[in-house]
Amino acid sequence: xxxxxxxxxxxxxxxxxxxxxxARDGIPSEFKxxxxxxxxxxxxxxxxxxxxxxxxxxxxxxxx
Numbered sequence: 001x002x003x004x005x006x007x008x009x010x011x012x013x014x015x016x017x018x019x020x021x022x023a024r025d026g027i028p029s030e031f032k033x034x035x036x037x038x039x040x041x042x043x044x045x046x047x048x049x050x051x052x053x054x055x056x057x058x059x060x061x062x063x064x
Contacts, residue, residue, distance in 0.1 A: 002021045006014040022028065038046075 004018040
């Protein structure tokens with residue numbers, strides 16, 4: 001469980017810190033991933049697409 005201390009009554013700052021910590025832990029992406037069931041073939045296809053995209057990105061960065 002993520003805890004954030006509120007200092008000097010600064011609730012906005014504490015909320016911002018909390019959102020950053022939750023995002024860093026990967027909770028929103030995990031929630032989005034579990035929202036609906038994906039068939040195994042769809043998962044494979046998406047993983048392949050992501051791999052191609054990352055490979056292209058690496059190639060682009062290595063050329064510089």
